[in-house]
Amino acid sequence: MRDLFRLIGWAVVDLLRSRAALEAEIWTLRQQINVLRRTAPKRLSFSVFDRLVFVGLYRLFPKICDALAIVKPDTIVGWHRAGFRLYWRWKSRRRGGRPKVPLEIRRLIREMSIANPLWGAPRIHGELLKLGIDIGQTSVAKYMVRRRGPPSQGWNTFIRNHADGIAAMDLFVVPTISFRLLYGLLIMGHGRRKILWFGVTPHATAEWIANQLTEACGWEQVPRYLIRDRDGAYGEVFIRRLRSMGIRDRPTSPRSPWQNGFVERLIGSIRRECLDHVVVFGERHLRHVLLSYMNYYNEMRTHLSMGKDAPVPRAVERVGHINCRPVLGGLHHQYLRI
Missing domain, CATH: 3.30.420.10 (Ribonuclease H-like superfamily/Ribonuclease H)
Structure with a gap:
């Protein structure tokens, strides 16, 4: 946060300085950057604030990519896209919606679908309503047991019927x-x-x-x-x-x-x-x-x-x-x- 205040302060001061003084300061800063590039390690670490500053300047003035020296333009673009994904992930977060079905009801739906292979979602939904369980039919279909083939009775049921x-x-x-x-x-x-x-x-x-x-x-x-x-x-x-x-x-x-x-x-x-x-x-x-x-x-x-x-x-x-x-x-x- 201190770096942000310092940066804003220097921006206000630069508005009151002459163009010649600004050009001289820019040459001085570029020479210092050349010296740092020769002595600094190959991989530099940037804080979150540093990345926000670079991305913000890139959004306001896309041509600053020509002045980048310690970081590549592709890196700045990657930081911008990562921030874009985080923003929309936060924007599309869950804010309530359909209530979660309790575990006991999910187990009951699964047991009913296993014990009654000839029943579909409307039939099980009707039985649940008669039991006082208020749940949507789409939720019932979601938690039913999936079968590859058509429903068929088990051998025990067949033998009992005959x-x-x-x-x-x-x-x-x-x-x-x-x-x-x-x-x-x-x-x-x-x-x-x-x-x-x-x-x-x-x-x-x-x-x-x-x-x-x-x-x-x-x-x-x-x-x-x-x-x-x-x-x-x-x-x-x-x-x-x-x-x-x-x-x-x-x-x-x-x-x-x-x-x-x-x-x-x-x-x-x-x-x-x-x-x-x-x-x-x-x-x-x-x-x-x-x-x-x-x-x-x-x-x-x-x-x-x-x-x-x-x-x-x-x-x-x-x-x-x-x-x-x-x-x-x-x-x-x-x-x-x-």
Whole structure:
């Protein structure tokens, strides 16, 4: 600031001096500049004030570039352009505008767009308005999840929409106390993972399996699709029975038990929770044990995939004394309020 006052003072004094005196001072200053150029370092440092002075004089008198000695004209032009950018950056700074969307609402928009791939910005915007969230539709479109292709439902949604019309079946082997092998037939519905039928036989023939399917499903409420493996026990008689009942046969690929994963998982649960702890005496005993487990599985056992509910929905009991009742001889227990 002191240099600025000094410069202004010398400018006022120069207005009162003669032209000859000014010319003599200019020659003296130029000679001093020549001496400084010989002894000064190659790169000089300029303060912000120095740059403002040079740029201001350049704006008022562009021809001063001919008198520059310690700085190049291109440098002065570069300083001027940098100042121009800073000025317009300050001129176009944000002065309010649209309020920023809170982080919680942005996360909610993203979750809604992921969970509902068929919804667009107008649909999500309408839901947000019904939730009391006042936000623009363009902001909703901004924070939605971007998808490369057209929206599509997930496999879980597809299976849930078709589960009521799908049934699955499989055979499993159970040894008896006399080392005799019995075959158990399991038929379950995909809708709520409910066990529809248990069959027991020492000889699993195609005709016997067809009769078991008829008894399990009847002739009125039959599933639309039936998933099974490619066991040789499912012969021509069984396939003809499926066609006569209007059921579409869907055998899995060879050596692909994961394609019938619900039944495979259920058979594992039957072994872990029941058969591994019981010595089977015979066909009648095995049938009794499996039917007892079916009642326990369908009406009492809670399932993680069904929101901790049973295949046959259980009402929540809040009043009464809690009573414990053994199931399957004490392997499991049922808790009721009385």
